[in-house]
Amino acid sequence: MNSKITSISALEILDSRGNPTLRAYVTLDDGTKTSASVPSGASTGLNEALELRDDEKRYNGKGVQKAVENVNKKIATALTGMHAVDQKAIDYTMIELDGTENKSKLGANAILGVSMAVAKAAAVSSNLPLYRYLGGSNTLRIPVPCMNILNGGEHADNSVDFQEFMLVPHGAPNFKEGLRYVAETFHVLKKILKDKGLATSVGDEGGFAPNCASNEIAIEFIIKAIEQAGYQSGKDLSIAIDSAANSFSPNLDDKYDLTKSGAGKMTTDQLIDLSGEWLKKYPIISWEDPLSEGDWDGFSKFTKKFGDKIEVVGDDIFVTNRKYISRGISEKTANSALIKLNQIGSVTETIEAVQMCREAGWRYFLSHRSGETEDTFLADFAVAMDGGHLKAGSACRGERVSKYNRLLEIEHELKGRAEYRWK
Template identity: 75%
Template sequence: MNNKITGLRAMEILDSRGNPTVRVYVELSDGTQAVASVPSGASTGENEAVELRDGDKKRYAGKGVLKAVENVNKVIAPALMGMHAHEQAAIDYKMIEMDGTKNKSKLGANAILGVSMAVARAAAASANIPLYQYLGGAGARRIPVPCMNILNGGAHADNSVDFQEYMAVPVGAPNFREGLRYVAETFHVLKGILKDRGLSTGVGDEGGFAPNLDSNEDAIETIIQAIEKAGYKPGKDIAIAMDSAASSFSIDNKSQYDLKWSGAGKMDSEGLIKKAEEWLDKYPIVLWEDPLAENDWEGFKKFTEKLGDKIEVVGDDIFVTNTEYISRGIKEGTANSALIKLNQIGSVTETIEAVRMCRDAGWRYFISHRSGETSDTFLADFAVAMDGGHLKTGSASRSERLAKYNRLLEIEQELGNTSFYYWK
């Protein structure tokens, strides 16, 4: 194949929060060119791959990525020249070997991932096939259910809501196009409800509203009100998914918690699990991400034992898209699903391996964006390629989120009646 890497360079750009991130350009011997931009997280697990920052307080408060850019231009590029772009695993593992650290702290996960994504996109273009088909094969045709983040709290907003994300999930829609309409309409109705209550309709990092509410429970009840007012049936047409991001309100990052805004105050893992049981009896919740803190392995296991037969229990900060931690979770019964984030592990190949491990164990896997995003739509194609069935990529506002949804609309139209869509 005439698709050898002949050009590779990076530059510093800004993400959706106005912070620097890495963009990578690649050119192949057949003239193919491709570009990829790397996302960035705010709510991060302590074991995530390292996003290399400059630390120079005179530039972007130390958040510059010129070191990562230099690593692409001066270290990675010379090493990859002449390699075939379709050799994704060989390219990714060559960069991992060059880095030589467990968490990619030498070259930077942002440098490695930028190259990894750009190479995959270039290889797909060179083969003249869509990225989702290149990564997922000819059978990649399942469009994910959009778990739309319509109300923010925690680390993604400056308000009186402990939990980080409340998502509307169009489980009853016949296809992605209609599912997106269901939740977008609910989002706009929710805005009107908040406005009528005299509450803020400003949005958080991922585009969800970020009002000061009376409690965490008030957030759920307000969303249910919006679902009904939009003309849908809670639980049948639209369900609810949660992301507690419990590490953000854990006192010891293990088993002690402080729900300041729920009225519950301080509690241990057992108390938090009991609260979750009460909510599941009252509300149409189908998925709960990070219900316990990232080091609360025992609490996570108890949560899954009690509630895992009712809902999808997703580990994010506890697993960080890393097969080492996912493997432990599978052995210990910690959860029944893992959140999958490309930049959490730092290469396309390793992300696919994490998905494969979940699939082989009979777990689900939940493809996810980051709070600091770009207009890059790689994630949309990746979600279709991985056949996970559901995706979270923000709300019905902010163009960097809508770019992913719009790309999925394109893919669904391209696949026509060969595409399919369902929650389970």
């Protein structure tokens, strides 16, 4: 196998929000050529790896020409001649070349684009699908799709404080049917909203973004859609929530401002009490970022109270970084970590974060970003990591549907050997 890297390059492309991002290309001496495109988040944690942007007028300061130049010159020079199958050595060579804690010199977008393209190239050169190359010969589990069906917070200009309300088809027999469950319910919800005279435009991730009278009414619309679609809530389909509490905690601490929806201001304890009321009333099985990234004590209190009933997921508080996940494990801050490749900035470090969760008995939840591309790397990566669930957006917008369609392909390739289960 001739997996030696002969060239690396990058260019500036646009993501799903029309903002620049980076696409990296890797060529091997056996003729293999692959590319990978880097996603970008809107609701971000303070400790995420730095997405390098240009400080100039073009694209309102969001250009990535500096990151592209870093790939074309510094990274290409450092990695040419290395073997693509040496993923860890390649990633840590880039990390050392950058030399900063948050990848601010080269840019996490530059490093990740190359890291992903290298993994793809090694898979092609090895004549293996990407999920099998990264996950091994026993990779069989297709994740349950946690589909974003209604948006609020940073992902929509509406009156809903909480960022994502997701449908989870854990009662389906396989991925193909699970995807059908959520897609059908998505379209039923559209009709319900339309009949109520509410907007059926969608947010960044494809979920509807109506102006609801309260956060709770958003959930009730979803329950109604599940039932009208012919499914049983709590059995066929349940709900996952991403509060993205940073967006309504002005100082990222233990005080919360939910005046956008009319719920007013709350303390940590009041927000936890509200969550408890919802958990009694609604079939919620997963709750992401119920509190802000600075409210570590509140997170632990939430987990102690509800962690035996639901999956409590840390996103902004952990940012796919082993330093923060380790603290969370020690302090029992949550029982699951959201995993986003571009939060940490390399394939190897993302895998290491997953391994840390596994060793602690935690769950881990693979995720897209609000600014996505048509690249399907995430779908293969989610299968390879065997986490059991994935959020990749709604049943519309091509950059979201592309991930689901890739998972349909993988399930088809695996035939009867494919596994599908929530836990």
